[in-house]
Amino acid sequence: MASESTSDAACVRRLQRGDINAYEILVRRHEKAIFNLVYRMLGNYDDAAETTQEVFLSAYRAIGQFRGDANFSTWLYRIALNQATTRRKSANLRQKMLVSIDGTDMVDDAQIGPAETLEKKELRERVQRALNELEPEDATVILLRDLQDIPYEDLAQMLKIPVGTVKSRLHRARQALKARLAAYFRAGRKAV
Amino acid sequence: MNCQEAQLQLSGYLEKSLDAIRMKSIETHLSSCPFCRAEVHGLSDCIRLVSDLPVLDPPAGLTQRVMAHAREIELEPRSWQRFFAAFKVTVPVQAAAVVLVSVLAILLYQRQPEVKNIVFSEKASPAVLPSNVDEKTNPAAKNSSTIASEQPSRARNTKRDSNDPLETAPHPVGKARQQSAPAGASIKDPAVAAAEPENAMDKPMESRLAGPRRPAIQAQEVSTASDSPRPSADALAIGAAIGALSRSPLRPSPFSAETALSPLSEPIPDFEFVVKRRSSARAVPDEALRKRSETTPVSTGATERSAASAPSGPSPIVEIRWFTVAPEHYEQFRKELAAEAIIDAEKSVAAKEMDFGLKRSRELLIKVTVLPSDG
Numbered sequence: 001m002a003s004e005s006t007s008d009a010a011c012v013r014r015l016q017r018g019d020i021n022a023y024e025i026l027v028r029r030h031e032k033a034i035f036n037l038v039y040r041m042l043g044n045y046d047d048a049a050e051t052t053q054e055v056f057l058s059a060y061r062a063i064g065q066f067r068g069d070a071n072f073s074t075w076l077y078r079i080a081l082n083q084a085t086t087r088r089k090s091a092n093l094r095q096k097m098l099v100s101i102d103g104t105d106m107v108d109d110a111q112i113g114p115a116e117t118l119e120k121k122e123l124r125e126r127v128q129r130a131l132n133e134l135e136p137e138d139a140t141v142i143l144l145r146d147l148q149d150i151p152y153e154d155l156a157q158m159l160k161i162p163v164g165t166v167k168s169r170l171h172r173a174r175q176a177l178k179a180r181l182a183a184y185f186r187a188g189r190k191a192v
Numbered sequence: 193m194n195c196q197e198a199q200l201q202l203s204g205y206l207e208k209s210l211d212a213i214r215m216k217s218i219e220t221h222l223s224s225c226p227f228c229r230a231e232v233h234g235l236s237d238c239i240r241l242v243s244d245l246p247v248l249d250p251p252a253g254l255t256q257r258v259m260a261h262a263r264e265i266e267l268e269p270r271s272w273q274r275f276f277a278a279f280k281v282t283v284p285v286q287a288a289a290v291v292l293v294s295v296l297a298i299l300l301y302q303r304q305p306e307v308k309n310i311v312f313s314e315k316a317s318p319a320v321l322p323s324n325v326d327e328k329t330n331p332a333a334k335n336s337s338t339i340a341s342e343q344p345s346r347a348r349n350t351k352r353d354s355n356d357p358l359e360t361a362p363h364p365v366g367k368a369r370q371q372s373a374p375a376g377a378s379i380k381d382p383a384v385a386a387a388e389p390e391n392a393m394d395k396p397m398e399s400r401l402a403g404p405r406r407p408a409i410q411a412q413e414v415s416t417a418s419d420s421p422r423p424s425a426d427a428l429a430i431g432a433a434i435g436a437l438s439r440s441p442l443r444p445s446p447f448s449a450e451t452a453l454s455p456l457s458e459p460i461p462d463f464e465f466v467v468k469r470r471s472s473a474r475a476v477p478d479e480a481l482r483k484r485s486e487t488t489p490v491s492t493g494a495t496e497r498s499a500a501s502a503p504s505g506p507s508p509i510v511e512i513r514w515f516t517v518a519p520e521h522y523e524q525f526r527k528e529l530a531a532e533a534i535i536d537a538e539k540s541v542a543a544k545e546m547d548f549g550l551k552r553s554r555e556l557l558i559k560v561t562v563l564p565s566d567g
Contacts, residue, residue, distance in 0.1 A: 023262060027255045035250035049251045056258040061265055127241045146242040152209075171203040178234040181241070 008072035015063055023063070027056050030073060033148060034080045040143050041084040043132045051087055055080045074158050077144070081158070085136045123184070130180035138173035145170055193221045195228050202232050206239060461514070461559035463522075463540045467533035469565040515558040522556055533562065 006014075006025060014022035034055055039048035059079050066075055131139050144150045144158070156163045198221045204210040205218045222229050517525045529535065 020259070020263060024255060024259050027258050031250050031254055031258075032247070035254070036247050039248060040245065045248075045251075049254065052250060053254060053258055053261070057261050057265070060258075060262045123241065124245060127245060131242075142238075142242055146239050147245060149243075167204065168200075171200065174203060174235050174238050177238045177242075181238065182234075 009068060012063065012066060012068065012072050016066075023060055026072065026076075030076055031056070033073075034076065037077070037143055037148060038080055038084045040128070040131060040147060041081075041088055041136070041139060043128055047087065051083055052080075055083050058083065070157055071154070074154055077150075077158050081140055085140070088136055126181060126184055130177055133180055134173065134176055137169070138176055141166065141170045142173045142177060146174075193217050195221075195225060198222070198225070198228050199231060202228070202235055206232065206236055459514075459557060462556040463538070464559045464561070465529060465535055466537040466561045466563065467529065467535050468563045469533055511562040513560045513562060515560065516555040517558055518555055522558075525558070529560065534565075536563065 006022070008026060008029070011022040011026050015026070031052065035048055035052045038051045038055070039045060042048050042051065055076070059076055062079075066072070131142070134142070141155065141159070144155055145152075150158070152163050152166050155166045159166065161169070198218055201210060201214060201218060205215060208215070210218070222232060515525065526538075
């Protein structure tokens, strides 16, 4: 019987032997991280929920091909990034993203609580909009590193690029994000 | 360290992932460079803003929905399982395909000489080759009841006579002429020999070359009405064909058992004649036939088939003969028919007369019912 303490590798082995209950443990364990990554990539809650479900189903279908060379989470993130990037590139969704930015805070408000100020809410919108405007690969590396706090080595494995390339890409992506938030920074400093 | 070098390492500096020496160098540069200091503040703010983004809970029931769908999905097999699964599925299919192809290849290989000979026969068989030739050189052809079934045996016969026509014959037509000449010399029935003059051997060949490749129906052969109703080649001179009408009715039909033609399979003629033999022709059939054949023009190019009725029975019908005649030769055919026999009745199918204009473009199918002479 698989339990919550069972490692990813053990769950995968059990799943590959046909124990579908092991997959439920994996889904519960990784759904939050995958959902948040996808949500920040897409900027829309409903699309993120739908895409997250597709990610887990795709992983389930392809679990027979998972050889265990990398961590299950790394493999799962790769699937999530591919699907989110594909969805993000959709022209329809791009249009939808611009519309749905304001809706993001409605979701967040419920979780942030009444103590949050309007300024913080506005700031989150700006950051999300700036992330949406970045190239998908720049947004990906920023989210994986700064939001998910994934080590460089895992990033390199996930993105299939050398660690040095990850660092340089991350630096370039941060500068691009800073450029998009420059107006906020100038206003903030003036306010301060 | 200059600004360019420093900015390349600012992210590492903020994450404290650089070694101590580089960290110290950047700190030294930042203390003296307000531009790089502003840059590092900006990057630090970006990292903080992203990392401060709230972590949302996924929608309730996501796991249940995923698992509900997953239970409906049949798991894809692992790579080695897919390999063996593919092997398992495709091997029988491939094996069956190989066996099928092999069997077809063997069959084709076995049939290839026949096919070649059939093609050769169609190209080279003389259209006016008397039936006696077939009867003499190929008894199987004698017993053949249809032209279609006769072709392969004739092809085999051609091969037997010449070993390999494709190899020995420099030209199929020439080879056919070589074969037909001596065969014609050994014709048993002089009337038939007279009906096939030497120059008539060439003319059908020329007309055949201009027409479709179907071999011409031979004048002396008995065929059923189930044959193709329109042998297109004007292979036989009309005189020779009509001359055959004056053969002695005492000559037994080779296939008396097949004289009853099926009404369903009988073709619909464009014109139908009922004629009676002239008594003089009966008296000296061979002489008359030979004489007639020598003088009959061959330009009409009638192709004749016959279906003899029971020769020994009391039926008044002796023979039914079929001719294909080019429309422009119809009148000549009729004249020569009247010269050879007494025309008792002549009729054309009414429905076909309506599109007679269309028929002008093709050969006419004529049915001649030959009755015994009154005398």
